[in-house]
Amino acid sequence: MTRAIVVDQVVKQFTLRHTWSIKEYVVWNLTGRGGELKDTFLALDDVSLTVEQGESVGLLGRNGSGKSTLLKLISGVLRPDRGQVGVRGRVAGLIEVGAGFHPDLTGRENIYLNGSILGMTERDITARLDEIIAFSEIEGRFIDSEVKFYSSGMFLRLAFSVAAHSHPDVFLIDEILAVGDEPFQHKCLERIAELRKEGQTLVIVTHDLNLVSQVAERGIVLAGGKTVFDGPIEGAVGRLRGEG
């Protein structure tokens, strides 16, 4: 099997800056440098994992366990302080619904904008345009009106639809499965199952344990920036439930 994602001994530390202005800095110096000027926070502490091509992996953990940070490192938005991340091919997906959408552009224009942000070519987008619009269930008269007039459900559906048709080599999904109403959610899950069948590599971050056991085969549990479990999804879900 070929490896799609390699995360090798990755450390990511965030600086929570206390001082912003020169005045504060001078005062801090004059008052005998009491206290730390900077506070650091270790988001990921020596994390290693590999994901094979075609695998679908759920990243689980409590809030602040480092899931989203790991996802951002895989997408390249953040870079590790130590260790290495490698990916095969194009990484894209839904890191946050609506990133790359602009309220003053029409639905159609936003499909092009968001699609190309996700790495699709103009030709790809044009070829899949009808499919994207149909999947989003947005009516014809709305697709050419500005996105600011959309209901939040319509907006989310369109965003999911573009991402679900962007065909990256590695598809990342961060907390968006709770998109739209029940029927649409069901449709999203079907689409993800379809992508899985096509051999798409998936990495899913979510708190919804029922949902993730339907779409992922492998689960990785993070706690305090370390991997504490890596195995079948049932085991990962069980572990989180057990911890309460």
Add this chain to the structure above:
Amino acid sequence: MRAPDSVEPGLIIPGRSNGLLDVPRWRFLLSLLVKKELRVRYRGSALGLLWSYVKPGVQLIVYYIAMGKFLGLERGIPNFVIYLFSGMVIVNFFGEVFGNTTKSIVVNADLVKKIYLPRELFPVASVWVAFIHLVPQLVVLIIAALISGWRPGLVNIAAILGALILTVLFALGLGLMFGAFNVLFRDAENFVELILMMAAWVSPVLYTWSHVASVLPDSLDWVYKLYPITQAVELNHVGFWIPTSAVQERYPDSTGPLIDALPMWAGAAFVISVLWLVVGQAVFRRLESRFAQEL
């Protein structure tokens, strides 16, 4: 820490790019970002882009009357309004490129934080937006020049292109650097405004080089001459002002009050601008890895 290429072959390291060199591959997205930018600027406006023609047109007429006629600057500099406007167009363009590129990363924070794209796309998109806003000013300038008997040759057209390229290189170099600083300290924006305010006055826009030469000590005049915007302004004077009829009558065999040995100085300023761009890109790349977490 291991060498970057120790990851197995076929895997790439996410979040790494070749900077400006990657931008051409993303030209479709670039065109969409430029369109978005323009749409946002003219939203809710009935006249839209027409405003970009009306403003410089009115400005030019006011300058012609107030400065040319009332202040009598026309007596010292023939076709003063063409002289002034051809310089002002460059300074405005410089201001727009430098100002917008400085803000471009912070303005697009949502995207920078969530999706990885070569971040140079945003400053480059700002350059195109500034260029689109330059066009109406150039049109107004060309109309005014034609009225003043503008008969450009190849050299003059080349000078105009040179002026624009020089301005973009220098402004983008500065903009990449300050755009990256602006992510860490928003003070950069204010600092840039200050620089831009000075930029309008330190280039020979309202006065001629001969006014500067008579005051500035000889030992310092190279500093003034090497400043790329001075050279861009002078090149634009060569493009628009020199080949107008009143100027041709007054200075038939010379470039009049413009900087002497202009090709040499402009060439030197060009080299400086390219170096600036390289430095700006290097600073940008160095700070880039911190963008997503500092925004």
